[in-house]
Amino acid sequence: MNLRRLSAIVVKEMRQMRRDRITLAMIVGIPVMQLILFGYAINLNLRGLSAGVADQANTAGSRAVVMDMVATGVIDPAVSATAPQELMERLRRGEISVGIVIPPDFERRRFDGREAVQVLVDGSDTVVQSAAIQLAQLPLVTTPTSNLKSQRTGEEQVSVVAFYNPERRSAINIVPGLIGVILTMTMVLFTGVAIVRERERGNMELLIATPVSRSELMIGKVLPYAAIGLVQTTLVLALGVWLFEVPVRGSVLDVYLASVLLVLANLTLGLLISTKAQSQFQAMQMTFFVFLPSILLSGFMFPFAGMPTIVQWLAELFPLTHFLRLIRGVMLRGAGLWELWPDVLALLAFTAVMMTLAISRFRKRLD
Template sequence: MSLRRLFAIVQKELRQMRRDRITLAMIVGIPVMQLVLFGYAINLNLRGLSTGIADQANTAGSRALVMDMVATGVITPTVSATAPQELMERLRRGEISVGVVVPPDFERRRFEGREAVQVMVDGSDTVVQSAAVQLAQLPLATAPVDNTRPLREGAGQVARGQISVVAFYNPERRSAVNIVPGLIGVILTMTMVLFTGVAIVRERERGNMELLIATPLSRSELMIGKVLPYAAIGLIQTSVILVLGVWLFQVPIRGSLLDVYLAAVLLIFANLTLGLLISTKARSQFQAMQMTFFVFLPSILLSGFMFPFAGMPRVVQWLAEALPLTHFLRLIRGIVLRGASLWELWHDVLALLAFTAVMMTAAIARFRKRLD
């Protein structure tokens, strides 16, 4: 054992590591990214859930009750409705997470000690469902009443138990119902980006790029031809997850199966084009895998798959909107769990189409049929 030779090897590895910018970025970037994401962006204590209010009583007492609910910070009113049916429709389309219904006979119900308020929750996300249950645990929601009427003690308040929470789409609160559809997006993100991320690099490393340069293929034809075979693989993966999810975990598919596959196609092409852009930047397959990890980690943590989207700070939510997985999770959970149609979720459809167009254009612009 020669310390001189050992030191030479150590010095050589450090110099090589310093020249590899991707590895250097991972040494510093991964700890910083995880610290920021887990310490700042991820919050299991949900606040500000988008909420629709249907105050059919419209009395001083009902308005005070709604204000007490809002004061908890759990809900944020974003929609005003006239009937519970409108709130249920908005829940189905994913426009709100919670609906508060105050019936026309609210004052009489409150006086008689019966159920006076109903809170409807999108139970497809069990974390959101648990947060909404806090509203029913309010010790007392104060509300003024007509003092000219002889009321029994406590009749000017909504007592605990008079606020009921009704969970739709997953009343049993089974976590598999929420996780399995999301796994389609996670698996497609991991595999599709990785497969195409090494596609162009592999051609260079194996010496096949010389043959492609000699062909009359255009850049667009080559890039699109690289994408299409993997799209078929992505659809096979989607089918496997759906079959196993229904068979092993009894996950319901309430929407159209065609819409499920169309949503999967949107994510597949978004991830494939992102992988192509990575492959035009990476110099080796190992670098391509490293860059894929930088994409996959924020996607799984910020998209709403593992941690609730509503619990993230506003700035982080804006960043998450740039991730394809965020929009796909809204699509797949809306279609599979709530029975929404693809066109009712058109905002997320347009977001995935725009992402695909931008990534494909950037990949084609960066690719050169040259060896240098």
């Protein structure tokens, strides 16, 4: 062992890392990102769940009950409805997570000690369901039944009814999201190294000599991987239904259309990465740098409603956030894509912007 030669290699590697700005950014950026995300953005105590209220009694007592629930901070009464059916429809479309129903004979029910308040909850997210159950457990202990939990709150009987996943099975919530996670990881990585691989293998010279335009080259790179993405979607969907009995309450066509939107968004993001990276290793580094916040902030692992507002705004920039709303809405709640149009438009806009940036950055030359 020659210490002089060894020290020379160490110095050489340190100088190389200093010149590699992407690696240097990963060395500093990943621990900082994880610390901020887990310490600041990730919060398992849900607050501000979007709620709808149907107060059919409209008495001082019924308004006091609603005010007590709002005072907990768990719900944010964003919608006022006239009937429970309207709340159920909004739950199905994903516009609210919780519905508070107070019947017209609220005072009589309270006097008789019967069920006087009903909490409707989107059970497709088990964390939201747990928060709603805690909401009904204001002062005393809940006495559970099969899928209905009730207890006396003051003098009111409050019941919580969970739709779409009354058994609180984790697989029903996780498997649809896994489609998005797998597509995000693979599609961005595949196209992230696409242009770089052509350059490293010497194929770029051949492409430069052809009359293929920048747009044709970029779109041609995307389309084959789009087919691979549909194969992956089919595989995860089939295994989820077969092994875990995950329901598909909506249209299967809508499931594939939502998957196509995510695939295209991720592929164009990968193309943009490939125009920036100088090597395949750098492309993989940048892909990981994008994938980590996507999976943490999209609502797949941690509840979206528990994040600070500024973090929620940041999460809206990731395609996976919008896809999770689409796929869970279609598969678990039976909603149609046209009812979830804001997230559809968000994915289309993201794809258009990323493709435009990728095409504008790419040059058919080696320097």
